[in-house]
Amino acid sequence: MASEVKVNTINEYTSANGVTIDGVLLKDSKIGGTITIPGSTGTMALTSDISAGGLTEADQWRLTANITSTTQPISTNLERPDGTLQSYIGTGMTESSGVFTFPSTGYWLVTVVMSAYVTNAGGRTDITIRSTNDNFSTGDTIGIVRHYQDLSGQTDTDMVTQSVLIDVTDTSNDKIEFWAGITGGGVIVGGTNDNLTAFTFLKLGDT
Numbered sequence: 001m002a003s004e005v006k007v008n009t010i011n012e013y014t015s016a017n018g019v020t021i022d023g024v025l026l027k028d029s030k031i032g033g034t035i036t037i038p039g040s041t042g043t044m045a046l047t048s049d050i051s052a053g054g055l056t057e058a059d060q061w062r063l064t065a066n067i068t069s070t071t072q073p074i075s076t077n078l079e080r081p082d083g084t085l086q087s088y089i090g091t092g093m094t095e096s097s098g099v100f101t102f103p104s105t106g107y108w109l110v111t112v113v114m115s116a117y118v119t120n121a122g123g124r125t126d127i128t129i130r131s132t133n134d135n136f137s138t139g140d141t142i143g144i145v146r147h148y149q150d151l152s153g154q155t156d157t158d159m160v161t162q163s164v165l166i167d168v169t170d171t172s173n174d175k176i177e178f179w180a181g182i183t184g185g186g187v188i189v190g191g192t193n194d195n196l197t198a199f200t201f202l203k204l205g206d207t
Helices: none
Strands: 019-021 024-027 030-032 058-063 094-096 099-101 106-118 124-132 140-148 158-168 175-183 186-188 198-205
Touching (some): 124 158, 175 186
Antiparallel strands (some): 019 024, 099 175, 106 158
Protein backbone atom coordinates (compact mmCIF):
# COMPACT_ATOMS: atom_id res chain seq x y z
CA MET A 1 0.00 0.00 0.00
CA ALA A 2 1.44 3.37 -1.00
CA SER A 3 1.87 6.03 1.67
CA GLU A 4 2.96 9.65 1.76
CA VAL A 5 4.57 11.70 4.52
CA LYS A 6 4.41 15.47 4.35
CA VAL A 7 6.76 17.49 6.56
CA ASN A 8 8.26 20.95 6.45
CA THR A 9 11.72 20.03 7.74
CA ILE A 10 13.79 16.86 8.19
CA ASN A 11 16.68 17.28 10.62
CA GLU A 12 19.65 14.95 11.07
CA TYR A 13 19.48 12.77 14.19
CA THR A 14 23.23 12.96 14.88
CA SER A 15 24.88 16.35 14.39
CA ALA A 16 26.99 16.70 11.21
CA ASN A 17 26.04 13.21 9.91
CA GLY A 18 23.43 14.41 7.43
CA VAL A 19 20.31 12.54 6.34
CA THR A 20 20.33 9.41 4.19
CA ILE A 21 17.36 8.70 1.93
CA ASP A 22 17.43 5.40 0.04
CA GLY A 23 21.23 5.35 0.02
CA VAL A 24 21.68 9.02 -0.94
CA LEU A 25 23.35 11.22 1.69
CA LEU A 26 22.19 14.80 2.03
CA LYS A 27 24.73 16.77 4.04
CA ASP A 28 25.96 20.36 4.19
CA SER A 29 24.12 21.35 1.01
CA LYS A 30 25.80 18.52 -0.91
CA ILE A 31 24.58 15.20 -2.30
CA GLY A 32 26.67 12.05 -1.88
CA GLY A 33 25.98 8.67 -3.42
CA THR A 34 24.46 7.52 -6.69
CA ILE A 35 21.42 9.24 -8.16
CA THR A 36 19.61 7.48 -11.00
CA ILE A 37 17.65 9.58 -13.45
CA PRO A 38 14.91 7.36 -14.89
CA GLY A 39 14.19 7.13 -18.61
CA SER A 40 14.96 9.59 -21.35
CA THR A 41 12.78 12.28 -19.82
CA GLY A 42 14.63 12.51 -16.51
CA THR A 43 16.38 15.81 -15.75
CA MET A 44 18.53 17.19 -12.97
CA ALA A 45 19.36 20.84 -12.43
CA LEU A 46 22.19 22.16 -10.28
CA THR A 47 21.21 25.10 -8.08
CA SER A 48 23.01 27.03 -5.40
CA ASP A 49 21.79 24.43 -2.90
CA ILE A 50 23.56 21.54 -4.65
CA SER A 51 27.35 21.50 -4.80
CA ALA A 52 28.66 21.33 -8.36
CA GLY A 53 32.15 20.35 -7.17
CA GLY A 54 35.37 22.28 -7.69
CA LEU A 55 38.07 23.46 -5.35
CA THR A 56 37.02 24.68 -1.93
CA GLU A 57 40.45 26.12 -1.08
CA ALA A 58 43.00 27.73 -3.41
CA ASP A 59 45.57 30.24 -2.23
CA GLN A 60 48.80 31.81 -3.40
CA TRP A 61 51.61 33.76 -1.74
CA ARG A 62 54.62 35.43 -3.30
CA LEU A 63 58.07 36.68 -2.39
CA THR A 64 58.17 40.49 -2.55
CA ALA A 65 61.95 41.08 -2.34
CA ASN A 66 65.12 39.30 -3.47
CA ILE A 67 66.85 36.74 -1.26
CA THR A 68 70.65 36.84 -1.47
CA SER A 69 71.69 34.64 1.46
CA THR A 70 70.62 31.34 2.99
CA THR A 71 67.34 31.84 4.89
CA GLN A 72 65.76 29.13 7.07
CA PRO A 73 62.82 29.53 6.86
CA ILE A 74 61.72 32.28 4.49
CA SER A 75 59.80 34.39 7.00
CA THR A 76 59.78 37.95 5.65
CA ASN A 77 58.71 39.71 2.45
CA LEU A 78 55.76 37.39 1.87
CA GLU A 79 52.34 38.54 0.70
CA ARG A 80 49.17 37.27 -0.90
CA PRO A 81 49.10 38.67 -4.48
CA ASP A 82 46.91 41.76 -4.74
CA GLY A 83 47.01 42.62 -8.45
CA THR A 84 44.02 43.05 -10.73
CA LEU A 85 41.74 39.95 -10.60
CA GLN A 86 44.09 38.13 -8.22
CA SER A 87 42.27 36.49 -5.31
CA TYR A 88 41.86 33.22 -3.41
CA ILE A 89 39.16 30.65 -2.68
CA GLY A 90 37.98 29.70 0.80
CA THR A 91 39.62 30.69 4.06
CA GLY A 92 43.16 30.72 2.71
CA MET A 93 46.48 29.86 4.29
CA THR A 94 47.83 31.51 7.43
CA GLU A 95 51.52 32.46 7.62
CA SER A 96 53.46 33.21 10.80
CA SER A 97 57.27 33.46 11.01
CA GLY A 98 57.52 31.53 7.76
CA VAL A 99 55.29 28.65 8.86
CA PHE A 100 52.17 28.07 6.76
CA THR A 101 49.07 26.66 8.45
CA PHE A 102 46.32 24.97 6.45
CA PRO A 103 42.71 26.11 6.98
CA SER A 104 41.30 22.58 6.80
CA THR A 105 42.31 18.94 6.57
CA GLY A 106 42.54 17.23 3.20
CA TYR A 107 44.83 16.37 0.32
CA TRP A 108 46.77 19.47 -0.69
CA LEU A 109 48.96 20.20 -3.71
CA VAL A 110 51.76 22.63 -2.82
CA THR A 111 53.68 24.17 -5.72
CA VAL A 112 56.77 26.40 -5.64
CA VAL A 113 57.80 28.52 -8.62
CA MET A 114 61.26 30.07 -8.16
CA SER A 115 62.81 32.80 -10.32
CA ALA A 116 66.55 32.92 -9.77
CA TYR A 117 69.99 33.65 -11.20
CA VAL A 118 73.59 32.94 -10.18
CA THR A 119 76.59 35.11 -11.10
CA ASN A 120 79.40 32.67 -10.23
CA ALA A 121 80.20 29.39 -11.95
CA GLY A 122 79.21 26.46 -9.75
CA GLY A 123 76.82 28.55 -7.68
CA ARG A 124 73.21 27.67 -7.04
CA THR A 125 69.92 28.76 -5.54
CA ASP A 126 67.29 26.47 -4.11
CA ILE A 127 64.04 26.49 -2.16
CA THR A 128 63.41 23.49 0.06
CA ILE A 129 59.85 22.47 0.92
CA ARG A 130 59.70 21.22 4.50
CA SER A 131 56.77 19.56 6.24
CA THR A 132 55.94 18.62 9.81
CA ASN A 133 53.30 16.67 11.70
CA ASP A 134 54.33 18.04 15.12
CA ASN A 135 54.25 21.83 14.59
CA PHE A 136 57.96 21.83 13.64
CA SER A 137 59.31 20.24 16.75
CA THR A 138 60.81 18.17 13.93
CA GLY A 139 60.67 18.66 10.16
CA ASP A 140 61.22 16.74 6.96
CA THR A 141 62.44 17.81 3.51
CA ILE A 142 59.88 16.68 0.95
CA GLY A 143 60.84 18.67 -2.14
CA ILE A 144 63.56 20.94 -3.56
CA VAL A 145 63.45 23.38 -6.46
CA ARG A 146 66.99 24.26 -7.59
CA HIS A 147 68.83 26.42 -10.11
CA TYR A 148 72.52 25.83 -10.99
CA GLN A 149 74.95 28.05 -12.84
CA ASP A 150 77.65 26.43 -14.96
CA LEU A 151 79.16 29.53 -16.58
CA SER A 152 80.60 32.55 -14.79
CA GLY A 153 79.04 35.89 -15.58
CA GLN A 154 75.67 34.54 -16.74
CA THR A 155 72.92 36.56 -15.05
CA ASP A 156 69.85 35.58 -17.07
CA THR A 157 66.96 34.82 -14.74
CA ASP A 158 65.49 31.33 -15.00
CA MET A 159 62.24 30.00 -13.58
CA VAL A 160 61.96 26.50 -12.13
CA THR A 161 59.15 24.72 -10.30
CA GLN A 162 58.42 21.83 -7.92
CA SER A 163 55.20 20.35 -6.52
CA VAL A 164 54.39 18.04 -3.61
CA LEU A 165 51.14 16.33 -2.63
CA ILE A 166 50.49 16.08 1.11
CA ASP A 167 47.77 14.69 3.36
CA VAL A 168 46.83 17.14 6.12
CA THR A 169 44.99 15.38 8.94
CA ASP A 170 45.64 17.82 11.81
CA THR A 171 45.69 21.56 11.10
CA SER A 172 47.31 22.28 14.48
CA ASN A 173 50.40 20.18 13.74
CA ASP A 174 50.60 19.48 9.98
CA LYS A 175 52.34 22.50 8.44
CA ILE A 176 54.69 23.66 5.69
CA GLU A 177 57.67 26.01 5.52
CA PHE A 178 60.20 26.98 2.85
CA TRP A 179 63.97 27.30 3.20
CA ALA A 180 66.15 29.32 0.80
CA GLY A 181 69.67 28.15 0.01
CA ILE A 182 72.18 30.45 -1.71
CA THR A 183 75.78 29.86 -2.88
CA GLY A 184 78.07 31.46 -5.45
CA GLY A 185 76.35 34.80 -5.90
CA GLY A 186 72.87 33.37 -6.20
CA VAL A 187 69.73 35.48 -6.07
CA ILE A 188 66.13 34.31 -5.63
CA VAL A 189 64.05 37.00 -7.27
CA GLY A 190 60.97 38.54 -5.68
CA GLY A 191 58.69 41.43 -6.53
CA THR A 192 55.65 43.31 -5.28
CA ASN A 193 53.87 43.61 -8.63
CA ASP A 194 54.42 40.20 -10.26
CA ASN A 195 54.57 36.55 -9.21
CA LEU A 196 58.29 35.94 -9.73
CA THR A 197 58.78 33.51 -6.86
CA ALA A 198 55.47 32.18 -5.59
CA PHE A 199 53.86 29.45 -3.49
CA THR A 200 50.51 27.93 -4.48
CA PHE A 201 48.25 25.84 -2.24
CA LEU A 202 45.35 23.84 -3.73
CA LYS A 203 43.04 21.59 -1.73
CA LEU A 204 42.19 18.68 -4.03
CA GLY A 205 39.82 16.78 -1.75
CA ASP A 206 39.02 15.55 1.72
CA THR A 207 41.35 13.23 3.57
